Amino acid sequence: MDTGVYGAVAAFGASFLFARIIEGSLVGILDIGGAIQTGVGLGGPALLLGAGFVFPVANFIASLITGLVIGLAIGYIIILARKFTINQSDSTYGADVMMGAGNTSGxxxxxxxxxxxxxxxxxxxxxxxxxxxxxxxxxxxxxxxxxxxxxxxxxxxxxxxx
Structure with missing residues (x-):
């Protein structure tokens, strides 16, 4: 935090988020939710701080609004991506088996x-x-x-x- 270099944190958050979106049909909903929270919670502030935008991270109300906007944007991107890819076929790509296993072990x-x-x-x-x-x-x-x-x-x- 003291050095002002946030590239590694931003890359980790973005890659973690991207990987879970890509393999979304193979993992449970909790894993996807946790990945999105990790990606947004680490990657978003790191990108903002790295670009010099301190206010959306330092101010509590601004951080809530920023998180809401980022969360809604990512949610709509995921919905659109899944609508035009996975929902066009009749296969679940194993999602029912994986989610059933996750719910049973949960x-x-x-x-x-x-x-x-x-x-x-x-x-x-x-x-x-x-x-x-x-x-x-x-x-x-x-x-x-x-x-x-x-x-x-x-x-x-x-x-x-x-």
Missing amino acids: RFLGPLIILSAMTASIPIGLGSLVGALLFYIWQKPITGGAILGAMILGSIFPIAIS
């Missing part, structure tokens, strides 16, 4: 997240447990509830870093 992630949250702190662990229980009652995957519950109580009862 079921085992919820209990691991709860256990990990409990080792972090009691309030975070309880938040994770309550969130997972609520999602279970709503017949949704408990992984999302565990993460949201841990995040909510983790923001109220943060862990002191020494």
Whole structure:
């Protein structure tokens, strides 16, 4: 950050994002979402800072608006690219198998997240447990509830870093 050279970060973010868009039909939706967040979250600010635009990164409201504009632009590009390529054929290119495997393995992630949250702190662990229980009652995957519950109580009862 001190040198003002952001080329490596911008290249990493852009390549990570581009690779996931290209192989989009072969990976799960969470992998694509994470790649987009990584690409935009690292590559976008690096490109802006490298070009000398500090305001969209330094100002919180401006950064939210900038992220919204970049996110919408990338979303529309992905929708258009998929509309004119993959949606023209009857093949799913294995996406149904990969997403099914990701969803099946994701079921085992919820209990691991709860256990990990409990080792972090009691309030975070309880938040994770309550969130997972609520999602279970709503017949949704408990992984999302565990993460949201841990995040909510983790923001109220943060862990002191020494």
